[in-house]
Amino acid sequence: MILEVTDLRKVFGSHVAVDGVSFGVGSGGSLAIVGESGSGKTTCARIVAGLERATAGTIRLGDLTDKSDRKSRARMVQMVFQDPYQSLDRRQTVASCLDEVLKFHGRDERPRRTKELLDLVGLDQRHAKALPKQLSGGQRQRVAIARALAPEPRLLILDEAVAALDVSIQAQVLNLLADARKATGVGYLFITHDLSVVRHVCDDVIVMHRGKIVEAGPVEKVLTSPEADYTRKLVGSIPRPGWVPTRA
Amino acid sequence: MTLALATPLRLPARRLASFGWATTIAGVICLLVALTALLAPWIAPHDPTAVDPLNAYAPFSAAHPLGTDDLGRDLLSRLIAGSRTSLAGPLVVIVLSGATGTAIAVAAAWIGGWFDAAVSRVLDILFAFPGLVLAITVTAVFGAGFLAPVVALSLAYVPIIARVMRAAALRERSLPYVEALRVQGFSGWHICRRHLLPNLAPLLVVQAAISFGYAMIDLASISFLGLGLQPPAADWGLMIANGQPSILAGFPQQSIAAAVAVVITVVAFTVVAERMASR
Numbered sequence: 001m002i003l004e005v006t007d008l009r010k011v012f013g014s015h016v017a018v019d020g021v022s023f024g025v026g027s028g029g030s031l032a033i034v035g036e037s038g039s040g041k042t043t044c045a046r047i048v049a050g051l052e053r054a055t056a057g058t059i060r061l062g063d064l065t066d067k068s069d070r071k072s073r074a075r076m077v078q079m080v081f082q083d084p085y086q087s088l089d090r091r092q093t094v095a096s097c098l099d100e101v102l103k104f105h106g107r108d109e110r111p112r113r114t115k116e117l118l119d120l121v122g123l124d125q126r127h128a129k130a131l132p133k134q135l136s137g138g139q140r141q142r143v144a145i146a147r148a149l150a151p152e153p154r155l156l157i158l159d160e161a162v163a164a165l166d167v168s169i170q171a172q173v174l175n176l177l178a179d180a181r182k183a184t185g186v187g188y189l190f191i192t193h194d195l196s197v198v199r200h201v202c203d204d205v206i207v208m209h210r211g212k213i214v215e216a217g218p219v220e221k222v223l224t225s226p227e228a229d230y231t232r233k234l235v236g237s238i239p240r241p242g243w244v245p246t247r248a
Numbered sequence: 249m250t251l252a253l254a255t256p257l258r259l260p261a262r263r264l265a266s267f268g269w270a271t272t273i274a275g276v277i278c279l280l281v282a283l284t285a286l287l288a289p290w291i292a293p294h295d296p297t298a299v300d301p302l303n304a305y306a307p308f309s310a311a312h313p314l315g316t317d318d319l320g321r322d323l324l325s326r327l328i329a330g331s332r333t334s335l336a337g338p339l340v341v342i343v344l345s346g347a348t349g350t351a352i353a354v355a356a357a358w359i360g361g362w363f364d365a366a367v368s369r370v371l372d373i374l375f376a377f378p379g380l381v382l383a384i385t386v387t388a389v390f391g392a393g394f395l396a397p398v399v400a401l402s403l404a405y406v407p408i409i410a411r412v413m414r415a416a417a418l419r420e421r422s423l424p425y426v427e428a429l430r431v432q433g434f435s436g437w438h439i440c441r442r443h444l445l446p447n448l449a450p451l452l453v454v455q456a457a458i459s460f461g462y463a464m465i466d467l468a469s470i471s472f473l474g475l476g477l478q479p480p481a482a483d484w485g486l487m488i489a490n491g492q493p494s495i496l497a498g499f500p501q502q503s504i505a506a507a508v509a510v511v512i513t514v515v516a517f518t519v520v521a522e523r524m525a526s527r
Contacts, residue, residue, distance in 0.1 A: 049431050074433030087424040089443050100442075101432055144428070151432070 001060070002027050002076070002154045002187050003048065008057035010043050017043045019211035020057075025155060030181065030188035032198040032219065034234065035208035044208075045159045045191045049079045062154055075105065078148035082160035084140035088132040094118070094143050095128040101150040117146040120180055122172075138169035142176065149184060157189045162197060174200040196238045199223060207231045274519035281513050285331040294322035296329035296482045305499045317502045318494050327505055330482035334510070337398050337476075338463035342456040344402035349409030350452055354440050356410075357417035368414070371407040379404030380466050387475040394477055397470045401463060409455055416451050420444050457521030461514040468510050484510050 003025040010018040018040040025031045033041040046052040048059060050073055061076050081087040088097060095114055102110045118128060121142040132140055141161060148156055158177070162170045178201050181188060190202050198205055198219055205223075206216040207230065215228040226232045284291065294312075300320030306312050314323035356367040379401060386400035420426070421444065429439045470476045471485025479490065484506040491503030 051427055051430065069433075070430075070435075071433040074431065077431075079428070079431045081424045081428060083424050087428050089425050089429075089447070091446050092443075104432065104434060104438075147428070147432070 001025065002062045003189065004058075004060040005044070005048065006058045006060075008044060008047065008059070009055045010040070010047060010052065011055045016211055018047075018054075021208070021211070021213055023206050023213070023216070025187045025189055027154065028181070028185045028187055029204070030190060030202045032190040032192060032202040032205040033208055034192055034195055034198060034205055036193055038210075039208040040211040041191050041193075041208050042159055045079070045157045045189060048155075048189065049077060049157055051079075071105070074153070075151045076153060077155045077157065078151060078153040079157040079159060080141070080144050080148050080161040082163055084137045084144060084164060085132075087144050088140055088147075090132050092131070093128070094123070094130055094132075094135075097143065097147055098150055101147055105151045107150075113150075117150055120149065120183060121146045122176055136169075138165050138173060141165060141173055145173075145176070145180070149180065149186065152184070153186060155187045155189060157191065159191045160193070161190075163192065163194065170197065171200075177201050195223065195234050207234065268523070270519060271523040274516040274523075277512060277516035278520055281331060281335065281516070284328055285335045288328050288332050292322075292325040292328045294325040296321060296325040297480045298322070305494070305497070314505050315499075315501045317491070318497075318499075323502055323505055326482040326487060326502075327484070327509055330484045330487055330506065331509070333394065333477055333481065334464065334468070334484040334513075337394065337467040338460045340398050341402045341405060341463040341467070342459050344399070345405035345409050345459065346452055346456045348402070349406045350413045350445070350448065352406070353410045353413035354417045354444055354448070357414050357421050358436055358440055358444070364414075367410075371410055371414075374404070374407040375411070377404070380469060383466065383470055384473070384475060387470065392475045392478060397467060397476050401466055401470075405459055405463065408459065409452075412455055413448060413452060416448055417444060420447055454521060454525045457517060457524060461518040461521070464510065464514050464517070 001024045003023075005024065006022045008018055008021045009016070021040070021044060023031060023033070033044060035041045043052065047054045048061070050070070061073070064073060064076055092100070098114045098117055099110050102113055107113055114128065115125070118124065123139065123142055123146070127135065127139065127143075132143070135143065141164075145156075145161075161177075162173050165173060174197060177188070180186065181201070188201060190198070192198060202219050204217065205219045207214050207222070207228065209230045215222060215226065215231045222231060223235060226235050298321060300316070303312075303316055303320040304318055306316040306320065308315050312322050312324065314327065316322055317326070352367060352371075356364040382404045383397050383400040386403075387396045390396040426439060426443070429443060467476060468485030468488070471483050472489045474486075474489060477483045477486055479486065487506035488503045488510075491500065491506065494500065494502055
């Protein structure tokens with residue numbers, strides 16, 4: 001296991017955002033956390049990424065200990081954020097953004113590695129010289145994914161990483177994520193409110209509701225025969241062929 | 249995926265037209281004033297401190313385009329020589345206050361918590377104290393000259409710059425790319441220096457340009473009160489003050505010429521700065 005979370009709890013003031021949650025991601029595995037807004041899924045992700053402190057519970061990330069510095073944590077876990085329009089520095093070209101990360105993590109042959117990363121996410125040398133404003137949302141999210149993969153992390157957290165993209169671009173990015181996992185062996189922690197995208201990239205799924213896990217299991221099983229009422233409601237809300245919207 | 253990287257080629261004339269004629273004229277004036285200050289010793293027709301009592305209050309002529317003052321010194325030469333200190337003062341003020349104000353603002357926004365609260369309250373207190381009064385007080389203590397008023401005014405301008413820059417730094421800090429950089433393991437120092445500051449720089453330039461005009465008027469006022477540079481140095485504020493007795497004698501050229509120079513320069517810098525701010 002590269003990630004083992006046990007009895008995670010996070011309290012904001014009097015509000016319990018995450019209430020005794022346990023899950024794990026195997027090496028090269030992929031786990032989706034599904035839930036509606038406010039279910040605590042993003043809080044879980046931010047705690048794992050080191051952006052928030054847990055109120056209680058333990059998180060084991062590979063061989064990291066409490067004494068590990070932020071740099072070694074960065075080489076273990078990386079994160080892609082929801083908003084592709086603001087998750088890149090607007091004054092930095094794609095190449096210099098990747099180069100900065102590679103340099104910081106002491107990688108050699110940085111130009112070659114930059115090209116490899118761009119190839120991996122389906123961008124080319126023309127994009128390397130571009131500023132974020134010259135790229136579309138999908139292209140920016142590809143850059144963000146390339147940046148996150150640059151330190152060769154063992155776990156990649158994708159926090160609603162395709163939610164801001166339109167459907168056709170979503171499909172491209174999901175395929176790209178599936179390919180990148182095969183190519184690099186990175187594990188995914190995939191945070192989403194949208195059950196329909198889970199199947200494309202994940203093996204396992206946990207469903208969160210009001211800070212608690214209501215259902216966990218392999219994606220196929222949870223999607224085809226959900227056990228909890230809440231999961232059934234979520235699965236039922238996925239638009240499918242033949243679905244007719246009810247008129248109000 | 250296609251990518252439009254080619255920026256449309258814009259001709260200089262069209263580019264100028266897009267700024268509007270007022271900004272263009274103001275920009276040209278700023279350049280001329282700056283060039284005058286840079287080249288002052290070479291373009292002044294006479295020695296600005298050469299006294300010629302027999303030629304006092306000379307009228308406009310080819311030799312003295314603006315006439316001479318009560319000591320027979322060439323007014324145009326004094327105006328040109330005065331542009332140096334009159335521009336250098338505000339320049340030092342905005343550089344000092346810009347650097348200090350931005351450093352304080354970014355530190356407060358980044359560290360946050362009690363540090364931010366403490367810094368903000370101190371800035372509020374400094375804000376409540378009129379800059380000109382502070383400068384006059386400091387000058388009274390440390391003596392007249394170039395340095396004391398300039399340093400005091402820089403201190404007075406710090407809260408003005410810092411308040412705007414703190415708000416901008418807070419906004420910048422909350423953008424997701426900063427969190428992305430933190431997850432990458434970068435230190436706060438690296439993120440502030442390499443990412444926050446470059447993104448705040450355009451705003452700082454605009455703030456500094458706007459403050460430049462105000463600083464110039466403040467420094468001219470201090471010189472006018474006799475707390476700035478001392479005679480025989482040429483300085484626009486000092487020239488306005490020294491021209492006062494001559495006005496009574498019926499020769500207002502000195503005060504008028506220096507005052508017009510101050511007004512034109514301040515207006516030109518402010519027009520350009522406001523234009524930059526609105527972009």
